[in-house]
Amino acid sequence: MAVVHPSARSATVDIAGTAWPLYKLEALAAALVTCLILAVITGSPQVAVLVAAAVGATRWLVGLAVARRAGDRVR
Numbered sequence: 287m288a289v290v291h292p293s294a295r296s297a298t299v300d301i302a303g304t305a306w307p308l309y310k311l312e313a314l315a316a317a318l319v320t321c322l323i324l325a326v327i328t329g330s331p332q333v334a335v336l337v338a339a340a341v342g343a344t345r346w347l348v349g350l351a352v353a354r355r356a357g358d359r360v361r
Contacts, residue, residue: 309349317342 298305321338325331 307349307353309353310346313342313345313349316345 297308299308299311300306317338320341321334324334324337328334
């Protein structure tokens, strides 16, 4: 009998009946933390939001590329 263990790259989290890939949640968390830290440090919400969006988008795209390279099914 063969046992297949899901890789860390294909890990998903069930939110409201929908399976979210873990890299998407990591991107959202990274963007939120970045936004909060920069808002406190710089005092400029515009800079904080723009940099946080760049950080989140970068993490999301890197996670997507890794998932596709690993041959996972990406939604």
